Amino acid sequence: MDRKDVKKWVKEPGKMGHKYSFWVVYFCTGCGIIEVPPVITSRWDAERFGIIPAATPRQANLFLITGYVSLKTLRPIIRTYEQMPEPKHTIGLGSCPINGGMYWDSYNTIKHLDKYMPIDGWIAGCMPRPEAIIVAITHLWTLIDKGMAKGYVRYREQYKYYRANQEKVLGRLEWPPLFPIKELKAQNG
Amino acid sequence: MDKLKQELGLFFKDTQMDIPEADRLLVSVKKEQIISILKFLKGKGYDHLVLISCVDWFKEKEFELVYILTCYPEKGHIILKTRISRENAEFKTVIPIFKNAEPYERELHELFGINFAGHPRLTPLFLEREYKIPPFRKDFDTRKYVEEVFGPIPPVEETE
Numbered sequence: 001m002d003r004k005d006v007k008k009w010v011k012e013p014g015k016m017g018h019k020y021s022f023w024v025v026y027f028c029t030g031c032g033i034i035e036v037p038p039v040i041t042s043r044w045d046a047e048r049f050g051i052i053p054a055a056t057p058r059q060a061n062l063f064l065i066t067g068y069v070s071l072k073t074l075r076p077i078i079r080t081y082e083q084m085p086e087p088k089h090t091i092g093l094g095s096c097p098i099n100g101g102m103y104w105d106s107y108n109t110i111k112h113l114d115k116y117m118p119i120d121g122w123i124a125g126c127m128p129r130p131e132a133i134i135v136a137i138t139h140l141w142t143l144i145d146k147g148m149a150k151g152y153v154r155y156r157e158q159y160k161y162y163r164a165n166q167e168k169v170l171g172r173l174e175w176p177p178l179f180p181i182k183e184l185k186a187q188n189g
Numbered sequence: 190m191d192k193l194k195q196e197l198g199l200f201f202k203d204t205q206m207d208i209p210e211a212d213r214l215l216v217s218v219k220k221e222q223i224i225s226i227l228k229f230l231k232g233k234g235y236d237h238l239v240l241i242s243c244v245d246w247f248k249e250k251e252f253e254l255v256y257i258l259t260c261y262p263e264k265g266h267i268i269l270k271t272r273i274s275r276e277n278a279e280f281k282t283v284i285p286i287f288k289n290a291e292p293y294e295r296e297l298h299e300l301f302g303i304n305f306a307g308h309p310r311l312t313p314l315f316l317e318r319e320y321k322i323p324p325f326r327k328d329f330d331t332r333k334y335v336e337e338v339f340g341p342i343p344p345v346e347e348t349e
Contacts, residue, residue, distance in 0.1 A: 070317075071316075071317040071318060072315075072317050075317075099342070099343075100339075100342070104335075104342060105331045105332050105335055106331070106335070107320070107324045107329070107331050107334055107335065108315075108316065108317070108324070110339060111335070111339045111340070111342065112339070112340065115340070168338075169318075169338065169339070170317065171317075171318065
């Protein structure tokens with residue numbers, strides 16, 4: 001432990017503990033998942049940084065979406081995200097979730113993932129190197145320190161916007177709204 | 190392959206045949222003949238239907254169905270091609286001959302809008318949404334569709 005960090009540990013022990021123990025859901029949507037096995041095994045060994053694959057989304061607090069998202073996978077992605085306990089963070093890996101990437105004119109692939117769920121950070125590239133995942137996590141630490149990685153708060157507050165976008169693409173959703181929409185109408189005006 | 194070509198020429202008239210390379214036989218037939226020719230080839234040992242595919246010839250207003258058969262002992266491939274009309278896209282199913290044709294025909298029904306008469310279930314296979322024009326047809330405008338459904342794509346300025 002760094003001596004400079006002692007103040008932070010004393011001040012906000014819960015936040016620091018959360019920050020250095022990421023339990024990750026790797027969602028294998030596309031080609032990006034091929035970068036993950038070297039990261040979590042002995043070559044790059046992400047466990048040094050406290051990054052461990054989680055068994056279920058209900059025990060995880062970091063969500064990594066690796067690769068393009070087709071309409072059919074968007075549905076389980078949203079369901080997985082909504083199952084995760086707060087505080088939770090999301091990272092999009094590769095250029096396809098950012099703006100469609102090479103699927104920019106595809107009829108069945110969504111273009112901007114941040115319209116449908118909040119994203120805390122992007123890793124650009126096609127494909128990014130495995131080190132990029134670890135670099136992204138260190139950036140996420142800085143964001144958490146500054147209190148800027150508030151994607152889950154944004155999801156709660158702007159739920160009406162996200163839900164409307166999800167229903168626009170997917171049609172009728174089978175599950176009820178995660179947060180009440182009526183109260184938010186008054187808040188958002 | 191030459192022997193089979195001669196036999197096919199004897200039994201089925203008006204077929205165009207070509208051997209582009211070793212162990213490949215390219216056969217273009219009329220659409221009425223396809224069922225009988227598939228039965229004939231299955232009897233000859235070509236009992237594995239590898240794939241059914243489709244080509245959209247937009248200017249000629251025709252769909253070209255491609256059946257690929259293979260025979261493991263002889264290691265040969267037969268590529269059967271037939272043309273059907275594009276506006277009234279209907280064809281007979283080949284499930285009574287090859288059972289594994291079912292998912293291929295469902296796929297063609299979904300992506301090209303071809304109706305296979307006699308198919309037990311032509312339900313959606315891959316797609317999540319319903320499309321007015323099936324998305325693999327040449328007149329499906331992907332860019333317009335993407336702008337309508339997923340929102341506009343912001344232009345990218347190129348800098349040097």
